[in-house]
Amino acid sequence: MLLYVCVKGHFMVYSKRDKLTVWQINTMQITNLLLSPAAERLRYILSEDDDMPTPTLFTEMDTLQREGDELEWKESARWVKFEEKVEEGGERWSKPHVSTLSLHSLFELRTCLQTGTVLLDLEGYSLPQIVGEIQIEEGMTSPDLREKISFVLLRRHRHQTKKPIHRSLADIGKSSSSTSEYPCLCHAQSRSMNDIADTPSTDQLKNKFMKKIPRDAEASNVLVGEVDFLNKPFVAFVRLAQATTLGGLTEVPVPTRFLFILLGPQGRAKSYNEIGRAIATLMVDDLFSDVAYKARDREDLIAGIDEFLDEVIVLPPGEWDPKIRIEPPKKVTSADKRKSVFSLNELGQMNGTAGGAGGLTEDEEMPAQHELGEELAFTGRFCGGLYLDIKRKLPWIPSDFYEGFHIQSISAVLFIYLGCITNAITFGGLLGDATDNYQGVMESFLGTALAGSVFCLFSGQPLIILSSTGPILIFEKLLFEFSKNNSIDYMELRLWIGIHSCLQCFVLVATDASYIIKYMTRFTEEGFSSLISFIFISDAIKKMVGSFKYYPINTDFKPDYVTTYKCECLAPDPSEFTPWLRETEGNLISVTDLPHLNVTALDWSQLSKKECLKYGGSLVGKSCKFVPDLALMSFILFFGTYSMTVSLKKFKFSRYFPTKLRKLISDFSIFMSIMTFVGLDMLMGLKTPKLIVPTEFKPTRPDRGWLVMPFGKNPWWIYLASFVPALLVTILIFMDQQISAVIVNRKENKLKKGCGYHLDLFWVGVLMAACSFMGLPWYVAATVISIAHIDSLKMESESSAPGEQPQFLGVREQRVTGILVFALTGVSIFLAPVLKFIPMPVLYGVFLYMGVASLSGIQFWDRIKLYMMPSKHQPDYSYLRHVPLRRVHLFTLIQIMCLAVLWILKSTFLAIIFPVMILGLMVVRKMLDMVFSRHDLAWLDDLLPEKEKKKKDDDKKKGKGKEKEKKKSKADDSEEEVRNSIFCCPL
Amino acid sequence: MLLYVCVKGHFMVYSKRDKLTVWQINTMQITNLLLSPAAERLRYILSEDDDMPTPTLFTEMDTLQREGDELEWKESARWVKFEEKVEEGGERWSKPHVSTLSLHSLFELRTCLQTGTVLLDLEGYSLPQIVGEIQIEEGMTSPDLREKISFVLLRRHRHQTKKPIHRSLADIGKSSSSTSEYPCLCHAQSRSMNDIADTPSTDQLKNKFMKKIPRDAEASNVLVGEVDFLNKPFVAFVRLAQATTLGGLTEVPVPTRFLFILLGPQGRAKSYNEIGRAIATLMVDDLFSDVAYKARDREDLIAGIDEFLDEVIVLPPGEWDPKIRIEPPKKVTSADKRKSVFSLNELGQMNGTAGGAGGLTEDEEMPAQHELGEELAFTGRFCGGLYLDIKRKLPWIPSDFYEGFHIQSISAVLFIYLGCITNAITFGGLLGDATDNYQGVMESFLGTALAGSVFCLFSGQPLIILSSTGPILIFEKLLFEFSKNNSIDYMELRLWIGIHSCLQCFVLVATDASYIIKYMTRFTEEGFSSLISFIFISDAIKKMVGSFKYYPINTDFKPDYVTTYKCECLAPDPSEFTPWLRETEGNLISVTDLPHLNVTALDWSQLSKKECLKYGGSLVGKSCKFVPDLALMSFILFFGTYSMTVSLKKFKFSRYFPTKLRKLISDFSIFMSIMTFVGLDMLMGLKTPKLIVPTEFKPTRPDRGWLVMPFGKNPWWIYLASFVPALLVTILIFMDQQISAVIVNRKENKLKKGCGYHLDLFWVGVLMAACSFMGLPWYVAATVISIAHIDSLKMESESSAPGEQPQFLGVREQRVTGILVFALTGVSIFLAPVLKFIPMPVLYGVFLYMGVASLSGIQFWDRIKLYMMPSKHQPDYSYLRHVPLRRVHLFTLIQIMCLAVLWILKSTFLAIIFPVMILGLMVVRKMLDMVFSRHDLAWLDDLLPEKEKKKKDDDKKKGKGKEKEKKKSKADDSEEEVRNSIFCCPL
Secondary structure (H helix, E strand, O other): EEEEEEEEEOEEEEEOOOOOOEEEEEEHOOOOOOHHHHHHHHHHHHHHOOOOOOOOOOEEEEEEEEEEEEEEEEEEEEEOOOOEEEEEEOOOOOOEEOEEHHHHHHHHHHHHHOOEEEEEEEOOOHHHHHHHHHHHHOOOOHHHHHHHHHHHOOOOEEEEOOOOOOOHHHHOOOOOOOOOOOOOOOOOHHHOOOOOOOOOOOHHHHOOOHOOOOOOOOEEEEEEEOOOOOOOEEEEEEEEEEEEEOOHHHHOOEEEEEEEEEOOOOOOHHHHHHHHHHHHHHHHHHHHHHHHOOOOOOHHHHHHHHHHHHEEEEEOOOOOOOOOOOOOOOOOHHHHHHHOOOOHHHHHHHHOOOOOOOOOOOOOOOOOOOOOOHHHHOOOOOOHHHHHHHHHHHHHHHHHOOOOHHHHHHHHHHHHHHHHHHHHHHHHHHHHOOOOOOOOHHHHHHHHHHHHHHHHHHHHOOOOEEEEHHHHHHHHHHHHHHHHHOOHHHHHHHHHHHHHHHHHHHHHOOOOHHHHHHOOOOOOOOOOHHHHHHHHHHHHHHHHHHHHHHOOOOOOOOOHHHOOOOEEEEOOOOOHHOOOEEEEOOOOEEEOOOEEEOHOOOOOOOOHHHHHHHHOOOOOOOOHHHHOOHHHHHHHHHHHHHHHHHHHHHHHOOOOOOOOOOOOHHHHHEEEEEHHHHHHHHHOOOOOOOOOOOOOOOOOOOOOOOOOOOOOOOOOHHHHHHHHHHHHHHHHHHHHHHHHHHOOOOHOOOOOOOHHHHHHHHHHHHHHHHHHOOOOOOOOHHHHHHHHHHHOEEOOOOOOOOOOOOEEEEOOOOOHHHHHHHHHHHHHHHHHHHOOOOOOHHHHHHHHHHHHHHHHHHHHHHHHHOOOOOHHHHHHHHHHHHOOOOHHHHHHHHHHHHHHHHHHHHHOOOHHHHHHHHHHHHHHHHHHHHHHHHHHHHHOOOHHHHHHHHHHHHHHHHHHHHHHHHHHHHHHHHHHHHHHHHHHOOO | EEEEEEEEEOEEEEEEEOOOEEEEEEEEHOOOOOOHHHHHHHHHHHOOOOOOOOOOOEEEEEEEEEEEEEEEEEEEEEEOOOOOEEEEOEEEEEOOOOOOHHHHHHHHHHHHHHHEEEEEEEOOOOHHHHHHHHHHHOOOOHHHHHHHHHHOOOOEEOOOOOOOOOOOHHHHHOOOOOOOOOOOOHHHHHHOOOOOOOOOOOHHHHHHHHHHHOOOOOEEEEEEEEOOOOOOEEEEEEEEEEEEEOOHOOOOOOOEEEEEEEEEEEEHHHHHHHHHHHHHHHHOOOOHHHHHHHHHHHHHHHHHHHHHHHHHHEEOOOOOOOOEEEEOOOOOOHHHHHOOOOHHHHHHHHHHHHHOOOOOOOOOOOOOOOOOHHHOOOOOOHHHHHHHHHHHHHHHHHHHHHOOOOOHHHHHHHHHHHHHHHHHHHHHHHHHHOOOOOOOHHHHHHHHHHHHHHHHOOOOOOOOOOOOHHHHHHHHHHHHHHHHOOOOOOOHHHHHHHHHHHHHHHHHHHOOOHHHHHOOOOHHHHHHHHHHHHHHHHHHHHHHHHHHHHOOOOOOOOHHHHHHHEEEEOOOOOHHHOOEEEOOOOEEHHHHHHHOOOOOHOOOHOHHHHHHHHHHEEEEOOOOOOOHHHHHHHHHHHHHHHHHHHHHHHHHHOOOOOHHHHHHHOHHHHHHHHHHHHHHHHHOOOOOOOOOOOOOOOOOOOOOOOOOOOOOOOOHHHEEEEEEEHHHHHHHHHHHHHHHHHHOOOOOOOOOOOOHHHHHHHHHHHHHHHHHHHOOOOOOOOHHHHHHHHOOOOOEEEOOOOOOOOOEEEEEOOHHHHHHHHHHHHHHHHHHHHOOOOEHHHHHHHHHHHHHHHHHHHHHHHHHHOOOOHHHHOOOOOOHHHHOEEEEEEEHHHHHHHHHHHHHHHHHHHHHHHHHHHHHHHHHHHHHHHOOHHHHHHHHHHOOOHHHHHHHHHHHHHHHHHHHHHHHHHHHHHHHHHHHHHHHHOO
């Protein structure tokens, strides 16, 4: 029911005549202008004083309502960035949503601003005075009308504030829901001229909403209403010279800068409301609020609306129901980007896209480039990288400490601590097995604590957590076997390998060798970290399955025949009895060592299972092989811990409880799950396997001390020959360490304090030597735990406008959590009485969670999931918009095959050259250049840096393209007139 | 960069002069018109021939692209209702999304239609001919240009079709992603004038997308492109007189009706694209497509655009990122509603909202009224209700059978069957306990099969499932105790109660007493069904906890001391031995009954636990009291079945696998979970308690037959006195039955075949008597299983346009599933060999799921959850928009308290008057009228029907209000002119 006429790029003059409007469109004079006059105006006003940012605007819309006999202004909506509406009946705030406007109301608003009073930079100090000023400007003569308008505008304002729940009980008995917040002022006599207090009320001051509004904010108040004494609308737009608190006008004690008043004749309240919503939405628009602050006259404001209209997004009425409130998007085009259109230097570009719908342009053809930054630049100087690392990290040292003091750190410390000691115990146990207890759980604890805390104190990337890793375990195992078979002293050999490896690390540091990490792309990184995650997952499950073997279930048990199940210890047949030696559980025990026992006089039926076997008895009976309940209980604990952690993590996104509580629950999810299942275990009282921590500070094997001597036990040539195995260890450590570092330093983590690849490697080398001297295991960065560490320290923006998504700000980069974790690991020996309540299956559940959690967020894993999704259900990943699905699948398939090969190799003795195989991954990646186009790889992976030259060539080509475009745009100019004649006004 | 001028409600005349356009706006002549000329035009064309619905339009947009040296048209987007875009690089269809347009492109399109060629009802049979016609109409003189345009327009069309995955392997080696679908036609010489085949290609015919397009659909083709030989755009809009298949023009073999062509000079491809998207979006708009079909001239089309513009929804650029693809909404305003604006009789109303933003109006103040329909009307005639019920149901009988043959029925039958036999076994066991096996599992099975199948065959609502219920169980228990204590024959007494109750039911049927169900509102219904759900849940959990008591776990078990655990049967001390009688397990067994045993000569150590106790031995040992593994295994089975069912049900909403497969998995979730855990149980081989079904067809108690005689065992007055307990049973049955029926017949279930409250009650009465004669339990509608039955039979629309939400169509109302379920229950006695593998904990898991599932979708439950949600996270329930939260909470609190009272009463002997307490709920509801306003209750509950009179009063008031409004609108008319002068054109 409207007719619109568009006039693009033309200047418009209109003169007013009786019943006839003549639009003079002077095309010729302005065809050489590249911008429309509206944009031209905006460019002019926005470019001046650009150094002073305009304050954020809080907009409140109040509508005039009749409450009994009394008129009052009732808050009906508010905007910080998105709209929040007062639910009429619900007496509460709606969820923040995107304001959906009608085109109609925007045009009506435009007319309002064209015809109404516009007062810019009014010196106002109180509402009555401002109203008076408007009336003078308006030229309102009738004193009666003036008084009536003033009266209406100065009615009191009722704001939507929370009504405490306990009041609802008092409401019982009132069957009407029209309970009013304020005492009723139902006597018409008491109508004072000014209901608005000069100072903000306590309600205003106490309003908790204040914390959602930025400190520097100013208010814009929109007042709309219908009255019976007007026959034409009374419209005013006021900008005050100074933001002033106008008493109870605004819900929050924020000074008012803008005032929009629309009073109109009765019968069109809905329409007025829509106009009010339109101006309110405009006021919170980044661009228009700038215009409003800087406008010199009415025309500037109208230009602002026109510019806004040019950028709006239109939804067809048949495809969208306007009743649906649109949830605020995760990300919107930044205001700066929108404003930049008006800066002079981008004029050329603008012309190119002038015809494009504002913002509807496709995203760029190529994704942002993979950049590892200057940290990995090859300096070419001796220790150049190390020097730069130290120089880079030094200024952050103080903040590395004080930034650690935050509640979040506690949960992070607990989480990582549990991960670390579980790891320490697991690897300690395995190392003890592999090295005949030369390195056991005790050494593992001590080493973890020492290496970890030193690394966290001095390293370049303190977020990395050091731990024993699988490849090292396998190396130690092979080394021990080798030295045992060749009668070489293991500890001394190991020391020399450590020394050599340390020196080799120093060489790598001095020559900036970490430079080659640059060639590691997403393909390699994700392959490596997925592999580590799979190892975590499979280890956790293996352990679980193991407990079913360790505690076999008697599946033939019939409750009724309980009488037939027993296990008796029978004395050995005396004729076969060998009283001297009997091997039990790998140790040789001579019976004569136990002088207090007279073997023949033993009461065999009173012996425990172990004792019975020890003394050569044999166990007879149906129940001997079986252990009831423990396996199933272990499974319940394992699976319960895992699923509860997953559920609690997800709880952050549920609707229940306030955001802060949910965040707390989510942060402490692992801790809470552990506590719950430890509690359940204690409640059941079953003898599930528990965490056993060494309680005495002494080496696991009594025949070794805390220090290994470098000379004396092996021939001299061993000292030199150990250079060769050391080389293997060095490669192993270098790869393991640096890939983990690359993963930690990923751009997605938004680390700000820079990384220190060279410095890290330096300290790992130092610790290698130190640990070798003390006979402790070797340590290197642990990918999964490091990722968990980072995840538990992620920060999100707190006070965002209602509806705005909290932004991921980065990670709490500090050294405190790491140090605390390792300090705690060190003193765990004294925590044994507490720790002994934790069942091992619970810890395996945590392991499983860690493995699964570190898989999420890996693009490779997302791509694997794509295999199972029909294409129409696939998420809108940006690479899917740009790379054909079958190419994506092919890429994933290659990656899967690579991992499968690595997995198989890892399971054999070749595991020792595992890190070298990562190099193999890099070679495969290089070969992919032949299978996939640069375009596809740029989306699915990163481009390899050696292509620097090619890239430049590309840039050049692009440059040429641009030139071409420019030429074209010139051609455009000459054709502009022609096109205008076609696309705009039918001349 | 645009200037728009709005001219509302005015007629516009423009004359074209050199460089000067004069807009003559003649205001005076048309102020009396209520509609703008655009709307007036639309009203005119839309009102004619309204009986012929216009076909659905499938719109395809092709853009001109250069492939090598060759030009070709490439499909870039398509619309059925929502937009699907071809992902440039992805070579695939995007998800269907709402088309977000720019205002700019819509205005450009408007200009295009104003200036371009418009050919309506062209007799076209092939593309070359049509192009020729356009050129004649255009008045194109240059033969060179004509040929060039024809050449471009007749290039071949490349459609986006699926590329099979196996081809991707062939792509290895091609490092460019620009692989083409069709053989390259890279020789410029072969340029024929017409690349388009006359008949559809096989690709077109085989296109599976066809099934997404309605049968009667016609196509509209949008062709946009930039060419180098034009200096002004070539625009044509063609409507063919007959829809014609124009060869390979369209992706699918759908005849083309509309053709929009836009060829323009180079450099503005993006802009042309946007214009193409705009016209395509318009073409699929319900209203505009109608206009396009019926337009008489160019001006009609432009009026259509203007009308569209007036209704569009505008999103502010600062609050929304246009790159985000908006998911199609669940519901959009129907086209009919939008069209109705143009029908004459709603003119008055329209005027009232003319100013309102199209569609932005709030939803109505009061929700739709709760209506139970004429089924429950009080006829006032003898058996009037019953007669109407039969009359209503009779025509549906045939469809009740043939509609049952559907794959979905299988899953429903399996699901409900398992629920039924579990119920039959549970209640059978409990009844056996309560009545000393007068009614046992056998009777329960037989009764369920008999009553259920009869009811499903003849009842008014065959979706209702009959079952034993808790209150009846308690009644039988009390009755048995009473008759035992007073030496009255239980079976005969029960028979008489049954007969009386049956007669009472007939009286209720004859007097249309089901009428009072009308007073049952959501409050009562949901209270009742929640209570039943809670009972289900608590029963399932109780059973589970019970298994921990039945299979106690030895928590002190130490694996090492396995030797000390045993359980031996010791012979009783001969001095205390009483050889004659010993009570074991509630039965008296005389040892002398077992002549084959010589008690003193028994080998006591070889006896089983039961035998040992039977012969008076005592069990000694640490393991006697305990049963290993079974309790934990039961828990795993129970919890596993429940959680797997829940996860599989949710799987329907996941992204994996095609929709059909997911639906299948979701439909069979319970069956699959049962199978999985039965499999697990078999794998473990533990002796978990299994489902035991009687295998022989004979009464549980040997001293009773299959028929109960009415006379002989009790004194005559008992026959009369049993009227009193029968009254209780009748109330019990009446309430239980009819509340379940109301819940089943809820409007949300969209049942189409009507209900039959009176008929249902009649059959329940008949079955009461029949069961009493046969000594079987009594049966009544079971709420939870009936809801499960309905849920498993829900239908959703299949072929909806891409992006459109499948609509819930209703329930497969038929008698086949019910009959099959009960037939299966009957033959279950023969299925025992299969059923015996099902562990009971699995069935308890199913019970738990049933209870939880029937809670979801209950508003009461939603409201309870609100307690735990901060108001800003609460879902957008419509009642929350209209009722203050504290009133909602208060209402919920009262409901919770009522349920708590009922729960407590249910746990005592008062359970027998449980159904009477439902009447109490109705009284509470009546009292709520005093606490809550009608407005609040209308939103939270339903209004009670007795308020009919009041309602009428309200209507009257509303009527007055409307009159007032009308008066107002008249006033508006007189003020119209004034307002126009202010809101539209500044005169």
